[in-house]
Amino acid sequence: MSDETSFGFGDIQPKRIRREAEDVAAVDRIADELGFVSRETTTIQRKAKQGPSGPAGQFNLRAAVADVNEFVDWCGRERMSYREGFGRLMEMKRRAERS
Template sequence: MTSKPSFGFGKLAEIQPAAPEPAAPVAREIDRVADKLGFPSREVPTRRKRRITVDEPTDQLNLRAAIADINRFVEWCETERMSYREGFGRLVAKIGQ
């Protein structure tokens, strides 16, 4: 026994891979072309989320509001460098004025 049995895999090195398939269009490119042609997006607008977390205990307030209003509130809080609690407190303080 000078050679090992190949079990049918002796010509494996001769196999060449097929040409790669062309890449599928990227979603961003599709969205760009659709926007250019005037097709409105049916995707829900992205809601901004706060990046900074706090370690203190918090409570939750749920409300239905327009995404544009929520995004504006979040941006205002970040610009003023305050928490949502502080921003909400400022808005509530203006109610009696």
């Protein structure tokens, strides 16, 4: 019973298909041209910058990625920290309430 039965197929090996590496940038470009949207999550842009000194509070904020990215871009264009950007938004809010 220890002898294995051979039907003569022992020499058969599966075909190994060689595929060329795909140019990911070209694939992404073509997908964009055809209107495909990436399923990968959008990353939030982050930057590190030393803020102004003084007492500070902290809170976590869940916001839409597009809004967060717009805020980050705005702070970058204005060359200010997120803390300064938040302060400017609050100042705009206070001015709007006074008028």
